[in-house]
Each structure stands twice: as structure tokens, then as C-alpha cells.
Amino acid sequence: MTAVKNDSYKQYFRNNRKGSMLALSIVVLIFIGIVGVFALDTIVSLLNKQLLDGHAQALALQSAAILNTGDRAGRINHLLAGSRDLVYRSRQNLNQTGQVPFDHFRPLAQQLLNQARDGAILLEQERKRLILVRLSEIKRLLLEESNYNAYPDCITSSATEFVDHATVGSYNSQTAEIPSSQLDLALRKYDLKLHYIDEKTGLYYGEIDSKLPDDDEDLSFKLCRLPTLAHGCSLHDAAGYKPYAVIIDQGSELPGGCEQIPSTVAITLCHNYKGMLSHQSYTLSSSSMAATSGPAFR
Amino acid sequence: MFKLIRIIAAYCLLMLVLIISPVTHAQDSSANQKFTSVIDIEGEQIDDYMTFAGSKLSPIIRVTISYWQDNPNDIDNPKQLKTKYEELWYRSGDPLACSACQRLGLNEGSITQINIRSRSPQPSKDELRAEGNALVRVYFDATLIHALPTAIIVPSDIFFEMKNVLTDENFFDLKDGSDQNLDPSIMLPLIAEDGASKIFLCYGNQK
Numbered sequence: 001m002t003a004v005k006n007d008s009y010k011q012y013f014r015n016n017r018k019g020s021m022l023a024l025s026i027v028v029l030i031f032i033g034i035v036g037v038f039a040l041d042t043i044v045s046l047l048n049k050q051l052l053d054g055h056a057q058a059l060a061l062q063s064a065a066i067l068n069t070g071d072r073a074g075r076i077n078h079l080l081a082g083s084r085d086l087v088y089r090s091r092q093n094l095n096q097t098g099q100v101p102f103d104h105f106r107p108l109a110q111q112l113l114n115q116a117r118d119g120a121i122l123l124e125q126e127r128k129r130l131i132l133v134r135l136s137e138i139k140r141l142l143l144e145e146s147n148y149n150a151y152p153d154c155i156t157s158s159a160t161e162f163v164d165h166a167t168v169g170s171y172n173s174q175t176a177e178i179p180s181s182q183l184d185l186a187l188r189k190y191d192l193k194l195h196y197i198d199e200k201t202g203l204y205y206g207e208i209d210s211k212l213p214d215d216d217e218d219l220s221f222k223l224c225r226l227p228t229l230a231h232g233c234s235l236h237d238a239a240g241y242k243p244y245a246v247i248i249d250q251g252s253e254l255p256g257g258c259e260q261i262p263s264t265v266a267i268t269l270c271h272n273y274k275g276m277l278s279h280q281s282y283t284l285s286s287s288s289m290a291a292t293s294g295p296a297f298r
Numbered sequence: 299m300f301k302l303i304r305i306i307a308a309y310c311l312l313m314l315v316l317i318i319s320p321v322t323h324a325q326d327s328s329a330n331q332k333f334t335s336v337i338d339i340e341g342e343q344i345d346d347y348m349t350f351a352g353s354k355l356s357p358i359i360r361v362t363i364s365y366w367q368d369n370p371n372d373i374d375n376p377k378q379l380k381t382k383y384e385e386l387w388y389r390s391g392d393p394l395a396c397s398a399c400q401r402l403g404l405n406e407g408s409i410t411q412i413n414i415r416s417r418s419p420q421p422s423k424d425e426l427r428a429e430g431n432a433l434v435r436v437y438f439d440a441t442l443i444h445a446l447p448t449a450i451i452v453p454s455d456i457f458f459e460m461k462n463v464l465t466d467e468n469f470f471d472l473k474d475g476s477d478q479n480l481d482p483s484i485m486l487p488l489i490a491e492d493g494a495s496k497i498f499l500c501y502g503n504q505k
Contacts, residue, residue: 082395119394
């Protein structure tokens with residue numbers, strides 16, 4: 001009787017052990033599966049982050065290139081500095097007609113000064129237009145890129161990428177890269193006093209409104225900062241960056257512009273996706289900053 | 299009284315130019331030898347300089363002004379090298395900017411000839427307007443340093459277009475009997491390159 005009882009216990013334990021092992025195996029397998037899924041998601045996440053960084057950098061460079069496409073920013077700086085010289089010289093000539101023997105030239109001198117002043121006003125209008133055009137081109141590019149999926153389907157599923165935040169600005173270290181006129185000593189002294197020009201290099205500082213003295217003080221000659229001569233677009237870090245305007249916030253375009261032509265674009269690119277197996281939602285973000293190209297000539 | 303003296307002086311100047319100019323343009327190859335200073339005005343249209351969406355800065359015209367002068371005291375090297383004076387930048391014919399390269403280093407009292415040239419064989423109206431304005435500006439600059447321009451040589455095929463362009467700058471033909479208040483002491487003596495045409499344009503104040 002006892003032997004029969006022992007046999008049934010053995011049988012019970014044997015069956016029970018088999019069941020426990022099966023359950024344990026299932027638990028372990030599930031655990032490994034869960035870990036595997038998260039490990040895969042982590043690997044995919046790292047891969048995505050790398051891809052996102054690369055894409056953010058490419059997008060920042062692409063946007064920055066727009067700011068000085070065709071050297072327009074460099075050229076408008078050049079024209080503005082030249083316009084300033086033309087108005088100043090025309091005013092000097094007019095002043096010379098204040099006395100004999102050139103007093104009868106006064107109407108002609110006034111006509112030439114008026115033309116120069118009209119030119120300065122036109123340039124200021126076109127400078128403002130250039131800022132709006134360039135900002136609108138950058139916004140369009142960044143918003144178009146928001147709908148672009150750069151990732152192959154095998155890496156992510158249901159991925160969306162968008163520019164969450166974008167600003168334009170410039171770097172404190174940049175100058176206008178335009179040489180000032182060294183011919184008139186009085187003007188040079190005035191420019192040095194008001195910190196319009198660098199005494200050592202003779203270049204105009206950037207991000208200035210190099211107003212003329214006295215009667216032409218009402219005119220604006222806003223020179224923007226640019227990278228050094230013939231320097232291509234380049235990636236930068238945030239040190240020394242001065243933002244002028246936010247152009248995109250939370251994925252939406254913001255209206256408005258800025259006073260100066262910017263030379264740098266900073267963007268934050270976000271990437272939402274679902275894990276391949278876990279189907280869990282992830283959000284990655286990457287920030288990048290790039291400066292436009294320098295002027296093609298001085 | 300002073301005005302009368304000025305008018306008499308201006309007419310004397312006009313007579314002087316009338317005497318000098320036929321000699322200078324008659325012999326085309328030796329025209330420069332009769333002058334102590336020569337200023338060249340050369341225009342060039344740059345269509346794609348400042349184009350962008352909605353831009354009003356197109357076309358841009360660049361006018362380069364250079365000069366040289368004889369130095370009779372230097373027997374070995376009587377002719378100086380050509381010196382770039384300045385570049386003027388225009389939107390159509392409206393002056394925008396100047397890049398001054400040098401001072402206008404003409405000798406005081408030198409007799410000056412101004413040549414107008416265009417890079418393109420058939421310059422556009424915008425280019426001519428720019429060259430016309432550059433001419434007025436450099437004429438004024440030269441006068442202020444007492445280097446009186448006594449002849450302005452214009453290519454024959456654009457001679458009358460240039461005259462019209464200068465009318466926009468308030469310079470009128472003396473012969474036309476304009477009702478503008480003409481000042482004969484501010485005068486552009488325009489001479490065609492082939493010597494076939496010659497006119498004297500005087501500055502007229504607005505009516």
C-alpha cells in the first residue's frame with residue numbers, strides 16, 4: 001500500500017516538475033522575448049538617432065546655403081557700403097558748391113545727391129525684401145522636409161519626421177567682410193569712433209546700421225555678418241550664436257522676419273516612430289546649426 | 299553784376315571749347331595727344347547680379363571709370379599707366395553705389411577728354427542711362443579739381459541716344475532753344491567718335 005502510495009507521489013512530482021519546467025521555460029522565453037524586443041528597439045533607436053543627426057545636419061546646411069544663394073547677401077552688403085560712400089561723396093560735393101567758384105553747380109550737386117539718396121532708399125527696401133524672400137524659402141524647405149521620410153521601412157514603421165523648432169541668426173565672431181573706404185579721413189575717424197569699422201583690418205563690423213553723420217543720418221545702411229571670404233557653408237556649435245528670429249516653432253511656421261540678414265540657421269529635428277515589435281511610440285530629436293557661405297569677393 | 303561776369307566767362311569758355319574741339323576730333327588716332335588727361339567711362343550690364351524673387355535690382359550696370367594723363371616733364375615715360383578711379387553701380391540708370399578705388403589724381407588745370415565706351419556692341423537703354431549719369435558725375439568731380447573736361451567722345455552709333463539720356467539728367471542742347479534756365483558754364487561738349495556730330499549740352503535748372 002505504501003509502495004503504491006510512493007509510486008503515485010513520484011509520478012505526481014515527476015509530472016509536476018515537468019509542468020514547472022514548462023512554465024519556467026515559457027516565462028524565460030517570454031522574458032527573453034521582451035528583452036529582445038526592447039533590445040531591438042534600443043538598437044533601432046540608436047540607429048535612428050544617428051540617421052536623424054545626419055539628416056538634421058544636412059538640412060541645416062541646406063537651409064544655411066539659401067541665406068547667401070548666389071552671393072546675394074555678400075553683394076547687398078557690398079552695394080550698401082558703396083551706397084554709403086556715394087551719398088557721403090555726393091554730400092561732400094554739394095558742400096563744396098557752397099562757395100565761389102562752384103556755387104552755380106549747386107543745383108547739379110543737389111540733383112546728384114538726391115539720386116544717391118534715392119539709391120540708398122531703394123537698396124534698403126530691397127534688403128528687407130531679400131530677408132523676407134530668404135526666410136520664406138527656408139521655411140518652405142524645412143516644412144517640405146517635415147513630410148519627408150528618410151528612413152527605410154525595415155528600420156522603423158509609421159515614422160514621422162518634422163522640424164520642431166528653427167531659428168535664424170548670426171555668430172558674434174563674424175564681420176561684414178566688406179572693406180571700408182579709406183580715402184576720406186574724416187569719414188574714417190567717424191566710423192572708428194562709432195565702431196563701424198575694425199581699425200586693424202579696415203573691414204566693416206557686421207550687424208551694424210552704419211549711419212552717416214548730419215544731414216544723411218536718416219538713411220540706413222545695415223550691413224550683415226557673414227563668414228570669411230569664399231568660405232563654404234559649415235556646421236557650428238552654439239557658442240557665440242545670436243538668434244534673430246524664430247521661424248518655426250512646434251512644427252508650425254511663424255510669421256515675421258528680422259532686421260538684419262541672418263547668416264546662420266539652427267534647427268531641431270524630431271522623429272516620431274513606433275518600435276518594430278513593441279509598437280511603442282518613441283520620439284527622438286536632434287539639433288544642428290550651420291552658417292552660410294562667405295562673400296565671393298571683397 | 300557777378301552773374302553777368304559769370305555768363306561772359308562761360309561764353310568765353312564755350313568759344314575756347316569750340317576752337318579746341320574740331321582739332322581734337324578731326325584726327326581720330328592722335329586725339330589723345332591733344333589732351334593732358336583722358337578719362338574712360340566703360341559700362342557693362344550684369345543681368346544676374348541681384349536677382350531674387352520680386353527683386354527690383356535688375357539689371358545691374360557696372361560703370362568703370364579710369365584715367366591717365368600725360369606727364370611732359372617725364373621724357374622717358376611721358377604717358378602714365380591707366381589708373382582705375384572708381385566703379386559706379388546702377389539699377390537701370392539709377393545710381394546705387396560707388397567703390398572708390400583712387401582719388402581722381404588729375405593735375406589742376408589739365409585739359410581733359412572723356413571717352414565713353416560700352417562692353418556690349420549694342421548697349422541697352424539702361425546701360426546708356428548709367429553711362430550718362432557716370433559722365434555727369436565724373437564731369438563734376440573733374441571740374442571740382444579744376445581739370446576741365448573739354449571734349450566728350452561718344453561712339454557714333456549711340457551719339458544721339460546719349461544726347462537723349464543726358465536730357466534726362468537735365469542737360470539740354472543749346473541750339474534747341476530750350477525753355478529751361480540753361481547755365482552755359484556747366485556744359486558737356488559731346489563729340490561723335492567719327493567727328494560727324496557735335497553738340498553742346500548745358501545744364502538747365504528745373505522750370
